[in-house]
Amino acid sequence: MKTEQVLELFKKSGAMLEGHFLLSSGRHSDRYFQCALLLAHPKLADELARSLAAKLPQNIDLVIGPAMGAVTWSYEVGRALGLRAFFTERAGAGKEAPMELRRGFKIEPGERVLVVEDVLTTGGSAREVLEVIKKLGGVPVAVASIVNRSGQKNPFEQDGLPYVALAEVKVESWDASGCPLCASKTAGPAIKPGSRPGAAQPA
Numbered sequence: 001m002k003t004e005q006v007l008e009l010f011k012k013s014g015a016m017l018e019g020h021f022l023l024s025s026g027r028h029s030d031r032y033f034q035c036a037l038l039l040a041h042p043k044l045a046d047e048l049a050r051s052l053a054a055k056l057p058q059n060i061d062l063v064i065g066p067a068m069g070a071v072t073w074s075y076e077v078g079r080a081l082g083l084r085a086f087f088t089e090r091a092g093a094g095k096e097a098p099m100e101l102r103r104g105f106k107i108e109p110g111e112r113v114l115v116v117e118d119v120l121t122t123g124g125s126a127r128e129v130l131e132v133i134k135k136l137g138g139v140p141v142a143v144a145s146i147v148n149r150s151g152q153k154n155p156f157e158q159d160g161l162p163y164v165a166l167a168e169v170k171v172e173s174w175d176a177s178g179c180p181l182c183a184s185k186t187a188g189p190a191i192k193p194g195s196r197p198g199a200a201q202p203a
């Protein structure tokens, strides 16, 4: 599947939002990919996961994605690969709480793990998952996402890992202090689409 086809699916499912958004990385943007709205369609999710699976290395034992965003996506990729799919969670409230593998999910020593994200912005959450895997004796072998909006071809090059994305997009984002939407009188405050009830509509 090509970037254009993936973006078409986002548009069709109303999952590409325009407005003034606070990303989980803390940066502000005028576009937001609400993957949950796309993955709400099991047929589309299945199609995306199979397309990704075809591009992945063959040496994977297990799939892990960070909650909440990548819970469904991890499951779909695991299903496409015929492998177990886990998710990590924060040990407490707030972004500062450490990421953990809970619910009895166990990595066997030496298991080769694929980390999946829905939208990759800075790669911060994925990198936290990599640390969890290493701490538990697993071996990260690759990172993959639906959308790559990091602006880099492979943000995990320094980790020595291959990175696969279904769609490469260039979307601007800014620190709050440099955000032109914050500076404008008309845009209204930045919203966090993920935590807002009924946020399917652009703000």
Ligand code: ZN
Pocket: 020, 028, 029, 176, 179, 180, 181, 182, 183, 190
């Ligand atoms: Zn802003």
